Amino acid sequence: MAEILIKNGFVIDPSRKINGDVMDVAIKDDKIVEKVGSGAKVIDAKGKVVMAGAVDVHAHVAGPKVNAGRLMRPEDKLFKSPDAQEHYRMEMGFSIPSTFKTGYDYARMGYAFVMEAAMPPLHSPHVHEEIHDTPIIDEAALPVFANNWFVMEYLKNNEIDNAAAYVAWIIAATKGYGIKLVNPGGTAAWAWGLNCLGINDPVPFYDITPAEIITGLIKTNEYLGLPHSVHIHQNSLGDPGNYTVTLDSLKLAEGVKARNKFGRDSVMHSTHIQFHSYGGDSWANFESKAKEVMEYVNTQKNITVDLGCVTLDETTTMTADGPFEHHLNNLNHLKWANVDVELETAAGVVPYVYDKNIKVCGIQWAIGLELGLYAKDPMRTFITTDHPNAGPFIRYPRIIKWLMSQKAREATLDTFKYKDKVIDATNIHGMDRELTLYEVAQMTRTGPAKALGLSHMYGGLSAGLDANVGVFDLNVKNMPSDPEMIEKALLRASWFIKSGQIVVKDGEITGHGNKRTVWVNAKVKANPQVTRDINEKFLKNYTVGIGNYPVWDALAPNPLVIDIDAEA
Amino acid sequence: MAEKIILNMITQRAVEEGQAMEKGKTTPEYFAACSVCEMNPEDMKRLGIWRNTNVRVTSEAGSVIVKAIEPTQYCPPGLAHIRQGVWANQVVPPRTQSTGVPQYSGFPVTIEPAINEKIKSALELVQGAVGIWKGGN
């Protein structure tokens, strides 16, 4: 590694409130620096945008359910895979790309960090094997907790210290990053074929409610002082009328203050909120409640959200919300995979076609974008597709195009078979807000880095941050009148430098970078009761030995460990 | 009493075969475990053989000498079982119904007494088939 100077680009760096100023960015080894010597490699960014490496707060890119999707969908490869770049690994798949394609495509779009959004603890070695095989991008993974027997037991008795000791043990054992909740209680109910659709539905057998699980895990998260807040996929995903459940869940964060050393202000990240902002009580009167949901989010400074925008593609849905996938399968009757994981969680996978000739799909598309357009604080609203659930991550530039251009939105709306019905059920038609590139940078870089407690490494271009820099062929002073050009420029960076290495040039991969696995090691006081409970459950109920459960260091060969002392 | 009978053949795993295989495919244990054809005593009677006599098993794919034994796990009349392995695969048809998987189970075989014929070793069968067997017969 050496020195690089990116000269004369329009720099957009919301972390320093820089908006399109013509500046240089200097890199030495793997960090951004104030200046470099005259021997530095010069990249001419004149007339181009320079932004920090992007941060994806939520995507399903590695692990058992992603791979279940790859395995069961050969049709996702056929005629949908590009030819391999010479001297690079093959790139197979569209909605659920191979690990190599995942790393390459994220890099081509200038992404530096991706959060795998749901890791079943029992399968954590699998998640890390895939992360290990994903080039270039840094990754972390969120273990799922909201249907875990230990957690439900401790929270039922309001034993936050025990829950915290257990959570800390799991996060370290799985080399995980934080606390993920998926359909709290509902997935546990699914083990018997049931579900919890409201936050006060009791979880069968466990004598606890989703609301108590959510509240308890928020407390646990702040007790531990983790870098990220709890990251929640709420109950009743995908159901008409679910926005009330969403608001009820969000309200559980009211009055809670973030406690951490990472500059995070939020205490709840509500993910793929598009799937949770539905009105009506059937598919017949299904409608957007984006406005109602976002108006609440706008007022609550301690909540962050990501959009989960529908991209109108044939894709593969996958979630630890097992009962939802079963329900979805009963709607579309395509193939259905399910994995219930002992003591911990479940997952389902169903292919799905978001067809612009279907009214509901059009409404879903509109809701995702409306949420982005109603957002008052782009630092708390992040662009995702819940990859691959609402669409593949390679559509992020398309989402950005839609958010930045009313013309592009209306053009897509015009292609809908039930355009009028979609317009009736949504507010998208005529919304004239067009996001700026600065706001997009907040929503894809600075904001998510902050919410993840990673502002000290990602999301900006200050000296000392990791040298992740993208250069895109967009002139902020003279933006293209054709919105397609925005998508094109953002899909394939002119340059992308990851940890100080040039990994993309002219949209093509030029190197494999120095990929890292980011994980959190939270220390808590020794807790004999929790240790005893863990040992007992492994002896009696698990089918894997406790000694073979924690992920080997060899599976995360280039780690970036964030140490936390919860007692301090 | 018939000179030959036609049975429906399946070839599947047995714990004896598994254990012997791990000991080694050239061991006497593997020979003993796998060079046998399990068939119902009624079928033996039809064929006019005692248990533990050698028989020739012939399918569309080939033929092999194995020892007819009484099933260790009950086999109804009409069904025969050679434990998976070298002897079984001398007669398993390689046709796959375009799935990749040969017809390991459910193929017709002719079984006839072969009292005076010797059962070949695993090595002789496999090396012999590819023309590199150096031992005697």
Next chain:
Amino acid sequence: MPKWITQVGCPYCGSSCDDIECLVSDDGKKILETRNACVIGNEIFHHVSSPDRPKRPRMRQPDGSMKEVTYDEAVDYTAKALIKAKKPLIYGFGSTNCEGMSAVARVAERAGAVLDNCASICHGPSFLAIFDNGYPSCTLGEVKNRADVVLFWGCNPMHAHPRHTSRYSIFPRGFFTTKGQMQRTIISIDPRETDTAKLADYHFMLNQGHDYELFDAFRTVLRGHDIPAEVAGCKREMILEAAEKMKNARFVMIFFGMGCTHTDGRNHNVDIAISLTRDLNTHTKASIMAMRGHYNIAGPGQVWSWQFGFPYCIDLSKGTRAHMNPGETSSVDLAMRDEVDCFVNVGTDAGAHWPIAAIKHVKKHPVITVDPNICMASEIADLHVPVRVVGVEEPGVVYRMDNVPIQFKKVIDGPEGVPSDEEFFDKVYTRMCELTQTEPIWVHVKEHAKASSSLEH
């Protein structure tokens, strides 16, 4: 003092038991005793110390005899054979770790090979059915803790997975199944009265090869329609009774095996089994699982799915993208059509387990066997490369039949100078790059892995 090592993984069947205990000699070189293993597993742990085990590669000479060669010579021979071949076939992987599978995948991609695993002749049809119909499944702990009706369809764990019934499926007392076997209804579907069928409350001794009809009868009954007095040789009353048991169960588990995939119908038998599981989920909770044969034969399905998008039968000969079409790109079919011109057998024994006709075809071209033991594939090979035994002498990740990854530890040192599958194939890869004067692709991540792998096990 000899030392007991606990929570050892067993490198035999798809149960992938990880509770084996091994007594290891003072010098750390020999396993003196094992606990908890089945007879087959026990044999593996003891066999590693057999004096007959080959410890150097052997190459076939013009006179047909085998002569010891160095590992470097073996690497060179393998690299050259793979480069020379237009369409080599690399097959096996019943007995190696995911690290080895990954190393071979890299070699295969470079060689433009067809990459296939034992599923091709075992549960391949199950994959075909999964492609069509999905796979509603669970981990084995769910079975242990919840299942109260368990079906064994065309599988015989008492023989093929000896501890499956005691660890997971029939006998164990789980969280919601505190009475163990007493609380479970066991249904066996098998044309023979196997030792598993003997444990069953209901044994359907169906006419061999008529599985589809019987599955269909169960579906018909569950949907409230009538069936004939006899289906596939089984009586209507018994079918009705068993269907009622399933419907009223709290958690139905269907295990299926080679009885479905090796016979007429193949993938269609599995397809309807999955449909039955889906139907049952409208009444209660139901799950299905393939009884995978080897301790890590689920591994290549996982590793190659994340690397290429396909679990098996992967044709990489195009060089730019992978292609899978079982029947066309499956090992036995390729062999029978004489379409491959080099055969590499890794961690399995095609010589014993393929129909002999297919072996005759592959033997027309160079045959290389990479396997710890003397086996039929080693004895017909032009080159036999012995390697360390995964799970005993080499650690690594394996995938149990339920796709749960288990980190198998190393128990004793391997024979001196003998590499692992991964090490051997990494060297083959490097040699191929040297010979073709090309750059290796993204190997530094492996160097990281090696640097830190000494920390555990």
